[in-house]
Amino acid sequence: MQGADTSMESINGGRDRKRILAVTRKSGFSPSAMDRTVSVAARLGHDLVAVYVRPFSEGESGDKDHRRFVEAARRNALSFQACCEGRTHFDHVITEGRIADAIRSVIRERRRVEFVVVGPELAGDGLREEISSPVFTLEPQGGTAPQDSGPRLELEKVSLAPVGGNGLSKEKNHRGGSMETTNKKRNKLGRTVLFGTLTAGFYAGFFALADPVMSLTKQGGIYALIPVATVFLCSYVHGTFASELWSALGLEASKTIILQPTESKARQVRRKDTRPRATLSV
């Protein structure tokens, strides 16, 4: 680590939501790159963190180039934030050092990073070997990514359609399908009926045999396994039925886009600059 976080500047967002890191070693993202990245983040309901990394090789820390880089990155971050307005949370990090070290440092600090999107200039940097999170390359519009650049960021065709008249589901479908098929619904209903019947049978069977079962469980000892085994069986049969029932009623976990309002005024937290500086005493 070559001090990727020594000159880190950031605007903090919420810590709980999942995040996408958009990384560039330039001082800015192009408007189309911003737009595409924000679209993906908004559709997945993730926060977006733009990371501007200035490699050490492009000048000494603290010099004129560095200040110019930081100022340009800040201006670009403001544009990026404007692009995110009303669509997703945004924050940014301006840092310097090795790209992979900087990304790792941000992932460690921010947590819950789902994947990393890098600009085309970083496509051949071998980041995928160094970063544990998935890395995608953002292709320039109208252009092509460098050869062997690995996965590229595509906007998934996301369709939102009501389920059962009152629910919502998001279905990833690259061929453009949007509605849940009738077959799927039928299968769900079939499983609900199947496990409902099994549950009813289980309860009916148990209460028909309740007296002999109770007389055994009262004895304790090795018969302790009877209540434990019974509740495990109940967990499977009735638990599956309960899950299928809520699903059939349209109550499934939210997979839809959670649009969080962009913070009206992001809090700027400047880290204390601990870099050594030359001073002149007169």
Place this chain on the structure above:
Amino acid sequence: MHTIGTEALNFIDLNLLTILFLFGLGFIGGLVSGFIGSGGAFVLTPGMMSLGVPATVAVATNMCHKFPKALVGAIKRHKYGQVDIKMGLILGVSAEVGVQLGIQIQTWILGRWGQAGSNLYVSLAFLSVLLVVGSLVMRDAIKSARDESNAANSGLVRRLQAIELWPMIHFKTANIRISLWITVPIGLATGVLAATIAVGGFIGVPGMMYLIGVASIMATATELVIAFVMGLGGTLIWAYYGMVDIRLVLIILGGSLLGVQLGAIGTTYVKEYMIKVVMGVIMLIVALSRGIALPTYLHQLDLMSLSDGWVKVLNGVSFVLMCLALLVGALIILGSMFKARRAMMAQAMAIPEPEMAQG
């Protein structure tokens, strides 16, 4: 050894009202557990006792219904990526030790001051823990609702995570690296509280949030793993003594397995601070409930004089307030879940189709 328990057994006769009461209580308790990782148990035990179930059978039955419910809830929430299994198991094992410690403390108090002393200890534990932790959670919930900040940002968490005391453990899902010696006391306290007031999650969840730095949604989900480990261990012991009324367990499970799944689904809709709100509200109402019951125990210990009428009234009000705590929690969960769901539907419908941005 296990024949000792059978002498005390007096299993109740079931009727439709009893079944409906237990099913309903199970559903609401399950809903709250699925959402905040614990809860319901503190009402179920006195609830069963009010039906004439002996105290030991009520505790054993409650314990036996708790672990399958926690298992189903943990599996459901694991599917949503909210559970850190490693953390749950480590805390669960230390909580199991804490349960044994809690039982020893209870036994010692019971032997020294009798049932009234034990009741007073339980009520004081309820009051002190729930008032302190409940206020903390509630204050944090209000703060989070305002600025959506998180406890993980707190200085205390950072300081504790910075302690490099062997062995350091990396919890992959929570993405936290912390010393085992920070997690063990939380597990122990969870176990002691579980053995005392039957709801270890009131310490376990805030402990994970404010000391380890786990996000509230993950803390409540991981608590289900702890509850499973503790519940399974406790059930095996109680069942060995033949104390479990499996009929009551299955009736309660009938409701709670439906509730716990709904509660788990609810966590994917609401904002995280709602979890803290529900937890804080329940804890504070339960604290009030136990505060009201406190004079009755002081009366039993001859430290205070009360008429029998007042004892009945105070106990009745206390129980109703406990039920109310659960009911209020359930209503907040359902209300916020359906509200968030409606808002999401409206937002989703308003989002234009994306362009295919390839190239």
